[in-house]
Amino acid sequence: MVVVEKPEELQELVRSQPRLRVTGGGTKPALSHSANASLAKLSGVRKYNPAEFTFTAMAGTRIDEVETILAERQQYLPFEPPFSASGATLGGTVAAGLSGSGRLRFGGVRDFLLGAKIVTGEGISVATGSQVVKNAAGFDLPKLMVGGQGCYGVMTELTFKVFPKPQHSATVVFEAETVGQAVALLRKLAGSGLDLAALDLDADNRLWARVCGFRSAVLRRTERVRQSAPTPGRILTDDEDAQFWNDCQEFRWLPDGRDLVKVAITPKCIEKLALLLPHVARRFSVGGNLAWIGWPTGENPAQLRHVLCELECPGLFVTGTPSTPYVGPRVDNLFAQRLRAAIDPHGKFAVS
Amino acid sequence: MSRLRQSLPPDRVLTSRAATTSFESDGLTAYREKPGVIVLVESTSEVVDVVKLCHEFGVPFVARGSGTSLSGGSLPIANGVVISLNRLNKIIDYSAEQRTITVEPGFINLEVSKHVAGDRLYYSPDPSSGPVCTIGGNVAFNSGGAHCLKYGMTANHVLGIKAVLPDGEVVEFGGESLEHVGPDLCGMFVGSEGLFGVALEITLRVLPQPERFHTVLAAYDTLAGAGDAVAMIVASGLLPGAMEIMDRLAIEASEAAVHAGYPTTAAAALLVELEGPSEELDAEIPLLEQVIRDSGAYEVRVAANKEERSRIWVGRKCAFSAIGRLSPDYLVQDGVVPRTELGNALSAIEALSEQYGLRVANVFHAGDGNLHPLILFDGRIPGEFEQAEHLAGEILMMCLRLGGSITGEHGVGVEKIAYLPEMYTENEMNLMRLIRQAVDPAEIANRGKMLQASALGKGG
Ligand SMILES: Cc1cc2nc3c(=O)[nH]c(=O)nc-3n(C[C@H](O)[C@H](O)[C@H](O)COP(=O)(O)OP(=O)(O)OC[C@H]3O[C@@H](n4cnc5c(N)ncnc54)[C@H](O)[C@@H]3O)c2cc1C
Numbered sequence: 029m030v031v032v033e034k035p036e037e038l039q040e041l042v043r044s045q046p047r048l049r050v051t052g053g054g055t056k057p058a059l060s061h062s063a064n065a066s067l068a069k070l071s072g073v074r075k076y077n078p079a080e081f082t083f084t085a086m087a088g089t090r091i092d093e094v095e096t097i098l099a100e101r102q103q104y105l106p107f108e109p110p111f112s113a114s115g116a117t118l119g120g121t122v123a124a125g126l127s128g129s130g131r132l133r134f135g136g137v138r139d140f141l142l143g144a145k146i147v148t149g150e151g152i153s154v155a156t157g158s159q160v161v162k163n164a165a166g167f168d169l170p171k172l173m174v175g176g177q178g179c180y181g182v183m184t185e186l187t188f189k190v191f192p193k194p195q196h197s198a199t200v201v202f203e204a205e206t207v208g209q210a211v212a213l214l215r216k217l218a219g220s221g222l223d224l225a226a227l228d229l230d231a232d233n234r235l236w237a238r239v240c241g242f243r244s245a246v247l248r249r250t251e252r253v254r255q256s257a258p259t260p261g262r263i264l265t266d267d268e269d270a271q272f273w274n275d276c277q278e279f280r281w282l283p284d285g286r287d288l289v290k291v292a293i294t295p296k297c298i299e300k301l302a303l304l305l306p307h308v309a310r311r312f313s314v315g316g317n318l319a320w321i322g323w324p325t326g327e328n329p330a331q332l333r334h335v336l337c338e339l340e341c342p343g344l345f346v347t348g349t350p351s352t353p354y355v356g357p358r359v360d361n362l363f364a365q366r367l368r369a370a371i372d373p374h375g376k377f378a379v380s
Numbered sequence: 381m382s383r384l385r386q387s388l389p390p391d392r393v394l395t396s397r398a399a400t401t402s403f404e405s406d407g408l409t410a411y412r413e414k415p416g417v418i419v420l421v422e423s424t425s426e427v428v429d430v431v432k433l434c435h436e437f438g439v440p441f442v443a444r445g446s447g448t449s450l451s452g453g454s455l456p457i458a459n460g461v462v463i464s465l466n467r468l469n470k471i472i473d474y475s476a477e478q479r480t481i482t483v484e485p486g487f488i489n490l491e492v493s494k495h496v497a498g499d500r501l502y503y504s505p506d507p508s509s510g511p512v513c514t515i516g517g518n519v520a521f522n523s524g525g526a527h528c529l530k531y532g533m534t535a536n537h538v539l540g541i542k543a544v545l546p547d548g549e550v551v552e553f554g555g556e557s558l559e560h561v562g563p564d565l566c567g568m569f570v571g572s573e574g575l576f577g578v579a580l581e582i583t584l585r586v587l588p589q590p591e592r593f594h595t596v597l598a599a600y601d602t603l604a605g606a607g608d609a610v611a612m613i614v615a616s617g618l619l620p621g622a623m624e625i626m627d628r629l630a631i632e633a634s635e636a637a638v639h640a641g642y643p644t645t646a647a648a649a650l651l652v653e654l655e656g657p658s659e660e661l662d663a664e665i666p667l668l669e670q671v672i673r674d675s676g677a678y679e680v681r682v683a684a685n686k687e688e689r690s691r692i693w694v695g696r697k698c699a700f701s702a703i704g705r706l707s708p709d710y711l712v713q714d715g716v717v718p719r720t721e722l723g724n725a726l727s728a729i730e731a732l733s734e735q736y737g738l739r740v741a742n743v744f745h746a747g748d749g750n751l752h753p754l755i756l757f758d759g760r761i762p763g764e765f766e767q768a769e770h771l772a773g774e775i776l777m778m779c780l781r782l783g784g785s786i787t788g789e790h791g792v793g794v795e796k797i798a799y800l801p802e803m804y805t806e807n808e809m810n811l812m813r814l815i816r817q818a819v820d821p822a823e824i825a826n827r828g829k830m831l832q833a834s835a836l837g838k839g840g
Pocket of ligand 1: 406407442443444445446447449450453465485506507508509512513514515516517519520521522523524525526573574577579580700789790826829
């Protein structure tokens with residue numbers, strides 16, 4: 029494993045190597061187990077102007093480092109990047125295209141990334157996107173980096189927008205008898221004007237609804253959320269609230285011996301998914317738009333593939349070491365292939 | 381031509397000068413070009429057929445929605461095909477429960493919000509041209525509007541796209557979920573100014589309507605003062621749904637047109653709108669009041685009810701067309717500057733306006749630093765258009781010097797094509813050209829927009 033410390037070294041590496049897959053914090057082994065270069069040392073915040081609500085950092089910068097710096101100015105990345113405390117980096121999060129529960133309210137990593145400096149398959153450094161919160165000039169290449177698994181260029185530096193961190197948060201938990209009842213409540217809450225910050229459903233049919241905002245408002249809003257179900261929910265203590273969402277961000281609910289799979293879903297798939305994969309660890313996040321599945325390590329994912337194809341929901345292994353991270357319906361197409369041919373003509377960045 | 385006529389009824393293949401004149405220009409009226417043929421398509425499969433024909437014969441095409449582009453994006457290509465998409469305006473699927481709607485590209489922006497209003501939902505991107513512009517045009521330009529600060533532009537609201545590539549291949553990206561797996565191709569397609577082909581079906585997310593609005597209009601005696609107020613509001617931790625500024629000239633024009641009650645003595649008016657759950661607004665309003673007071677506003681008006689709120693918005697949204705009353709012609713730029721540089725940028729524009737002896741009105745999306753200087757000129761006076769273009773160019777260069785962008789939402793089109801290489805280095809321009817070539821080697825899709833046509837494209 030080559031440890032890259034400067035962008036120029038990475039350019040040189042791309043030119044000299046037949047194949048280049050990089051890793052950051054190594055928190056998503058399904059996507060980085062075949063890496064031959066590490067960007068963990070290509071790290072550090074380069075520019076942070078709190079009044080501008082944007083920052084620029086090297087791709088190998090740990091998310092928790094960024095979160096700490098932002099928190100000092102009451103700012104944050106609202107999409108709650110997964111595996112932050114475990115050492116996830118900015119670049120790895122973008123490449124994997126992962127957003128956490130907080131994605132519900134203001135959008136995911138795709139919505140907060142403004143600019144990306146990348147190295148192309150020919151070893152050329154290119155600054156895509158911009159440093160300002162709004163830009164419509166040229167192709168929106170940063171978007172291609174989101175979920176691109178490093179196949180569309182290797183990121184060296186990233187610019188994000190951030191938001192003011194809410195003063196306070198509180199969570200209500202509801203217990204439903206069946207998945208169907210839980211989904212009905214989930215729909216009601218997500219479609220309301222209650223403006224929830226997060227809305228997750230666990231495998232025990234418990235629905236967790238989070239409210240963020242000014243302290244005085246949050247207390248009253250939480251009460252309104254609590255009363256919005258036939259059987260009112262329970263309000264968590266402040267400590268429980270922090271703990272629960274932090275555990276979500278780090279996937280502490282995932283039992284040992286399971287590989288984490290991300291699946292893009294809609295609420296209408298939840299019941300079927302629960303029915304077809306009854307004994308599998310799972311979480312439905314982002315108001316039923318994102319499923320996290322714990323697939324038994326080493327077990328052939330054929331059944332999972334079959335179910336996801338049937339539901340037309342694409343999936344991605346995040347941990348574990350499957351031969352290919354993709355599972356379920358094919359997401360590649362002609363447009364993507366042409367883009368890769370332009371950015372990486374020799375196929376150096378291809379996922380094995 | 382004959383192949384086009386074979387596949388479509390004659391009344392939908394227009395070639396006579398009388399029929400094609402209205403397609404010769406778009407919202408950027410200073411540019412005109414004669415198209416070869418206008419095709420009025422009525423189904424997505426017709427679009428695919430036309431694109432395939434264009435590909436087979438190497439004829440360039442321009443997809444056209446309502447032709448309101450302000451950068452010449454929908455300007456025809458000489459002797460090329462214009463694919464007019466206005467009749468492709470059906471809703472393909474709508475689920476209130478799922479909060480998604482799938483429409484054809486000719487569907488009108490404002491109609492989305494109207495259609496879903498009964499379910500207390502709305503479509504967030506709200507360009508001032510909303511009553512006429514199409515979702516297809518919005519997708520091509522990643523259009524914005526006054527309410528982008530909190531929830532983003534078109535790209536942040538498009539979940540899925542079905543498109544025909546310039547060689548007639550049909551592809552689909554994304555879907556109905558907020559999440560996706562694999563590269564964000566949908567995001568990459570949005571804002572590509574028609575260079576990647578034609579969007580045929582677009583799935584949008586719609587949001588629950590905010591429970592409550594709080595709309596404030598504050599008057600300032602300097603333009604920079606209003607600009608600084610925006611930075612103060614952002615710094616206070618508030619996240620308004622919209623923050624807009626209009627200067628004296630824009631206020632004058634808008635007041636003459638619609639009498640929305642803007643402060644006519646002010647050098648600038650700042651419009652701020654908070655939105656959200658009622659309890660949250662109870663907490664936010666006093667904070668906003670405090671910040672606005674501290675920012676030196678000399679008069680503050682709060683919309684007391686729905687009617688007053690919509691009057692304030694009418695005053696803002698009609699500004700472009702109202703400016704038309706002040707001057708026979710105008711050019712509008714939409715460069716972006718870092719929000720903390722707004723005051724500086726506005727002073728620089730004032731200085732340039734004086735230097736050129738051309739009036740410039742400002743009405744813009746202050747919350748995200750997106751300027752909209754409207755440069756007034758009279759095209760009948762020889763040299764004045766060139767002067768106005770020159771001034772516009774200087775404003776763009778100023779935006780770049782301050783670390784911003786040449787366009788926040790109107791796109792590059794033909795108008796800013798010379799300035800894209802000022803924003804990006806040769807390496808970046810090259811990569812964009814390579815991508816263009818890989819997707820459309822013959823450069824038949826919207827040739828000569830955003831990227832200069834290559835020698836190959838020009839000859840073809
Ligand atoms: C008075 C006025 C106010 C405006 N206010 C705003 C504003 O607030 N915010 C803002 O962002 N813009 C604004 N605009 C600009 C303009 O309305 C937008 O750019 C709009 O999105 C254009 O839509 P259209 O249907 O008119 O597209 P057109 O002008 O017809 O086309 C625009 C571009 O999109 C391409 N295109 C059209 N349909 C498709 C398709 N289906 N697939 C691929 N490419 C396609 C065209 O080739 C062209 O390049 C304003 C314009 C006017 C005249």
